[in-house]
Amino acid sequence: MNIRRGEVHEVVSFYSFLREPTDAVRVCIGPVCDCLGARDLLAREQEQAQDGARVLGVECLGHCDLAPVLMRGDAVEPELAHSTNGGPSVDLAQADETLADYEARGGLAALRSLPQPGRIVEELKASGLAGYGGAGFPTGVKWEAVAGERGPRYVIVNADEGEPGTIKDRYLMERRPHLVLEGMLVAMRFAESTEGFIYLREEYALSRARLNAALEELGAAGLLDGLQIRLVVGAGAYICGEETAMLESMEGRRGMPRLKPPFPSQVGYLGRPTLINNVETLAHVPAVLRMGGEAWAALGVRGAKGVRLFSVSGAVARPGCYEAPNGSTIRELVEGPAGGAIEEIGAIVPGGAASGILPPAALDVPLARDDLREWGAGVGSAGLQVFPASYPPLRLLAETIRFFAEESCQKCTPCRIGNRGIHHVLAELDAGRVAMSREQVEEWLDAMVATSICGLGQGAPFPVRNAFRWWPELFAPLGEPARA
Numbered sequence: 001m002n003i004r005r006g007e008v009h010e011v012v013s014f015y016s017f018l019r020e021p022t023d024a025v026r027v028c029i030g031p032v033c034d035c036l037g038a039r040d041l042l043a044r045e046q047e048q049a050q051d052g053a054r055v056l057g058v059e060c061l062g063h064c065d066l067a068p069v070l071m072r073g074d075a076v077e078p079e080l081a082h083s084t085n086g087g088p089s090v091d092l093a094q095a096d097e098t099l100a101d102y103e104a105r106g107g108l109a110a111l112r113s114l115p116q117p118g119r120i121v122e123e124l125k126a127s128g129l130a131g132y133g134g135a136g137f138p139t140g141v142k143w144e145a146v147a148g149e150r151g152p153r154y155v156i157v158n159a160d161e162g163e164p165g166t167i168k169d170r171y172l173m174e175r176r177p178h179l180v181l182e183g184m185l186v187a188m189r190f191a192e193s194t195e196g197f198i199y200l201r202e203e204y205a206l207s208r209a210r211l212n213a214a215l216e217e218l219g220a221a222g223l224l225d226g227l228q229i230r231l232v233v234g235a236g237a238y239i240c241g242e243e244t245a246m247l248e249s250m251e252g253r254r255g256m257p258r259l260k261p262p263f264p265s266q267v268g269y270l271g272r273p274t275l276i277n278n279v280e281t282l283a284h285v286p287a288v289l290r291m292g293g294e295a296w297a298a299l300g301v302r303g304a305k306g307v308r309l310f311s312v313s314g315a316v317a318r319p320g321c322y323e324a325p326n327g328s329t330i331r332e333l334v335e336g337p338a339g340g341a342i343e344e345i346g347a348i349v350p351g352g353a354a355s356g357i358l359p360p361a362a363l364d365v366p367l368a369r370d371d372l373r374e375w376g377a378g379v380g381s382a383g384l385q386v387f388p389a390s391y392p393p394l395r396l397l398a399e400t401i402r403f404f405a406e407e408s409c410q411k412c413t414p415c416r417i418g419n420r421g422i423h424h425v426l427a428e429l430d431a432g433r434v435a436m437s438r439e440q441v442e443e444w445l446d447a448m449v450a451t452s453i454c455g456l457g458q459g460a461p462f463p464v465r466n467a468f469r470w471w472p473e474l475f476a477p478l479g480e481p482a483r484a
Contacts (some may be wrong), residue, residue, distance in 0.1 A: 014254040014409075016058070016236030017202045023073040024054035026203075028061040030164040031353070031399045032313045035391040038068040045070065059238065059403050060164045061203050064313035064385070065320050074205035089287035089296070089307060089323070095175040099217040102178035110286035111182050111223070117147055117190055126293025128305030129285070132168075133158055133241065133278030134352060134381040135455070136369060139285075142275070145265040146191055149273035155188045155196040156269060156276045158246060162201060162238040163352035164403060165383030168309035169279035171321040173200075173207035176283065177214040181229070183282030185218075186289070188227060191275050196229045199246050202236050238407035242454045243276045245409065256411045257454035280309055302327035304368040312338040314386035315345070327371075331363040334386060346389030351380030353400050354459030356466040357393070376466050394474050397467045398426040404460040415457030418448045422464060429477060438468075438478035 012018045027033075027042040038057075046055045063069045063076055070077050096102040115123070124140030131137045146153060157180070161169040172180050188196050200208055211231060218224050237255045239245045244258035247269055268274025284306070288296045297305035304327030313319045317339030324333060330348060334341060345360045350367060356377030358365070365371050367379050387396055405419035421436075421444060428435040445461035452458050468475055 011252070011254055014237065015234075018235050020056060021054055024056055025049070025070060025072050026056050026058045026061060027070040028059070028063070028068065029057040029399075030060045030064070030403060031349070031387070031396055032064050032165055032385050033068040034399050035314065035387055035396070036067045041068050041070065059406055060162055062161055062167060062170055062201060063203075064165050064167055064311065064383070067313060067319070071203065089284065089291070089299070096178050099178055099214065099221060102176075102182075106290070107178055107286075108182060108223075110289040111185055111189075114186065114189055115289065120186075120190055120289065121147070123288055123293035124285070127288045127296045128293075128300075129281065129288055129296070131278055132280040132284075132308055132381065133161075134163060134354075136379070139277065139281055142265060142277075143187070143190060145263075146273055146275040149266055151192055152195075152272055153191045153193045154269045154272055154274040155184065155191055155193045156246070156250075156274055157184055157196070157198040157279055157282060158241065158243060158276055159198050159200040159204070159207070159279045160234050160241045160246060161204075161279070161381075162241045162407075163354075163381045163383055164400075165311055165313050165349060165385040166352050166381040167311045167313070168321050168382065170204055170207055171309070172279055172283050173204065174210050177207075177210045178218070179283050179286065180279055181211070181214055181218060183277075183285040184229065185223065185227070186285050187275055187277065187282060188229075193275070194227055196227065197232050197250065197269070198229065199232045199234060199240070199250060201234045208233065237409075239409040239454070239456060242456070245454070246276075247274070254409070256409045259453055284308075300326040302366050302368065302371075304366065308382055310367070311381075311383045312386070313384070315341055315343045315388040316386050317342055327366045327368045329364050329366050330384065333367070333384060334363070338386075341386060341388075343388035343390065345386055346391060347387040347393050347396055349383070349385040349387070349396075349400075349463075350377050352383040353403055354378075354455065354462055355380035355383075356462045357396060357400070357470070358466065359470045376469060377462065393467060393471045394426065394430055397463055398423060398430065400463050401426060401460065404456060408456060412452045412454075412457050414444070414447045415452045415460070418444050418457070419460055422460075425478075429475070432477075434477050436478070438475060438480060439482040441478065442481055 025045055029038045042057050049055045121140050121144045129139040232250055234240055240249045240255040242257050243264055245255040249255040264274045264276050299307045307325050310322050310324055310333055322337040348358045369379055372378055401423045405423050408415050410416045425435045448457045448461055
């Protein structure tokens with residue numbers, strides 16, 4: 001194939017599932033699992049391992065509702081046991097076992113009465129539906145941009161859900177795969193695309209099986225005539241959730257983000273215009289078209305538009321995935337569908353690792369972009385994590401930054417060195433030593449935000465600065481911050 005050995009090695013060494021056997025035992029040591037005893041679980045598994053068996057601590061397995069959790073090959077322990085809550089449009093309370101089940105609940109109505117492309121854009125814009133993978137880019141604007149590019153065009157579903165505390169896409173693919181695929185087919189018809197791809201994270205074996213079964217049913221029903229949808233299984237790299245890193249991975253290279261512009265809507269997969277949407281974003285499209293954009297937007301509260309899926313994990317009675325209006329407060333989710341906190345709350349992560357870390361005083365803050373901005377945080381992927389007061393905030397921050405350090409693709413020097421350096425500063429601080437002044441740390445954070453080319457390096461400073469703001473006493477040994 002005329003590929004240098006070095007090129008093969010650099011790709012293989014980048015992806016964790018190409019470096020380690022697929023039947024290895026993987027124990028999640030991400031922040032939620034860590035606070036619930038993952039380190040002890042990892043130690044026990046390593047002690048009990050047979051000779052030669054691999055037992056690994058990994059950053060996230062996408063099953064935060066079962067924390068602490070491990071996987072033996074494709075098998076998740078403990079058994080999958082969902083806590084679900086129905087809602088006005090996606091309705092997770094009831095799974096669709098077959099295409100007939102889905103149609104009986106009104107499924108495929110949007111696909112079979114598809115409006116003209118211009119009307120689709122109008123409804124999406126009116127709905128306020130934005131990218132629910134974390135970026136929050138307006139869906140209607142993205143679709144309109146792709147439609148303005150010359151074909152052929154591709155459609156890709158980003159199902160590489162790797163943000164700690166985020167499980168919503170897995171719930172959708174396992175429980176309502178036909179809904180996800182209807183949204184994808186609407187996107188393909190809109191973009192006049194004959195080829196579509198679902199980039200699925202390796203750990204989601206059940207999602208893979210459910211999607212393949214649903215695709216077979218759609219094919220047998222004649223709904224895929226002239227269209228081709230393929231699953232591309234990732235190999236264990238958090239960074240591939242970033243859309244351009246995902247494109248690099250699909251084209252056979254290391255998952256390193258591309259410089260933008262050009263954007264994927266202009267130059268995407270194999271250099272062609274590509275419409276990329278998150279799983280959940282597409283799952284809401286049929287409801288938007290059935291109800292109308294304004295009606296769907298009206299489902300939101302406190303000035304926010306529409307609904308979304310909130311992943312709730314950590315120290316709550318019923319961790320799981322719950323559909324609720326945008327603009328719901330943290331308290332409403334924790335004390336409502338999640339059953340309340342099981343211990344005194346010490347800290348809250350509102351929307352995934354890069355969204356920030358907040359004190360218990362933020363419980364009544366609406367989970368919406370403008371409201372969280374005042375607290376120096378964001379809604380991100382709506383991965384709400386609740387940490388008990390017994391889990392030290394400094395450890396939470398250190399584990400969060402360790403995650404970023406491990407998952408950095410290493411392309412940008414400020415991200416590559418900055419995350420590891422800040423993790424070292426936090427470890428030293430925990431040991432009673434000072435490795436760097438507060439002023440130096442702030443300079444590093446500024447450099448990461450200004451010069452990293454993707455959201456990992458740009459977002460990692462958020463939890464650090466939140467901790468500086470809400471737990472200042474922990475960082476007193478570093479000195480006072482620089483003053484303008």
